[in-house]
């Protein structure tokens with residue numbers, strides 16, 4: 001649906017995109033996972049036609065993306081990272097403006113506005129000024145404003161920043177339901193949990209380059225280990241951590257250790273060593289490695305740095 005070829009973008013001397021190529025398939029929920037400054041918003045703004053690339057090309061259904069072209073504008077919806085609403089207008093008036101900008105009028109526009117407000121639980125606040133909304137409510141309105149015209153490609157740039165867990169789940173459910181009905185979604189985030197939960201395919205981006213691309217399962221097979229053991233980083237586990245580190249990769253962050261065993265180091269050997277160090281089994285959680293581990297493996301940095 002969308003073919004991105006070798007996109008490059010500088011801001012002055014600052015390189016933001018360093019040759020990004022991607023093919024987004026119709027109907028997919030594509031995740032763009034990367035830390036601050038990776039180039040996610042820059043890529044979104046180029047796809048949306050808000051900025052011109054220095055080099056490279058973008059084609060939507062075989063047609064070059066050009067912002068002035070009404071067909072491109074009708075096909076795309078952008079949920080910007082920073083909230084873009086008119087503060088002094090009510091929720092309903094905001095949606096009316098966005099709808100009219102896309103040529104919606106009359107009964108159809110009213111119907112879409114009702115649907116949108118209901119979908120994000122804002123129907124009872126429709127006449128309130130947006131500046132009286134909480135941050136999370138503004139986020140939800142920002143999200144549906146981009147969908148009124150039923151775009152076939154929806155670009156969501158970190159749409160859940162500052163949203164509480166419950167509203168975040170409501171946004172996820174909403175986006176998943178929309179995606180099932182049709183629109184292809186490109187979703188940027190620096191939360192690996194979001195990419196894991198939502199995305200059928202994920203591109204890992206850092207320093208303006210795509211470092212890995214695939215389904216979650218495909219990405220995780222790029223790791224040289226298939227298991228992950230986590231346990232708290234405390235004085236009581238320090239001696240064990242030092243010994244087990246000889247048998248795999250040990251990473252420490254947020255008060256916890258993550259251990260990825262080398263091939264051949266068996267789980268039974270891991271627990272035997274723990275027992276020797278007089279650590280109870282309940283300290284350990286076994287699972288599969290996360291995208292965080294993959295990011296660290298590919299870039300040498302954590303997503304949260």
Ligand SMILES: Nc1ncnc2c1ncn2[C@@H]1O[C@H](COP(=O)(O)OP(=O)(O)OP(=O)(O)O)[C@@H](O)[C@H]1O
Pocket residue numbers: 011014015016034035036037038039040041042043081190
């Ligand atoms: N308007 C701008 N002027 C100058 N430099 C910019 C501008 N916008 C982005 N950059 C730079 O381009 C690079 C990529 O930024 P971008 O906003 O695309 O990253 P991002 O992945 O969206 O990050 P975040 O997760 O923080 O939103 C960064 O080095 C940033 O400093």
Ligand SMILES: [Mg+2]
Pocket residue numbers: 040041042081157158
């Ligand atoms: Mg951004």
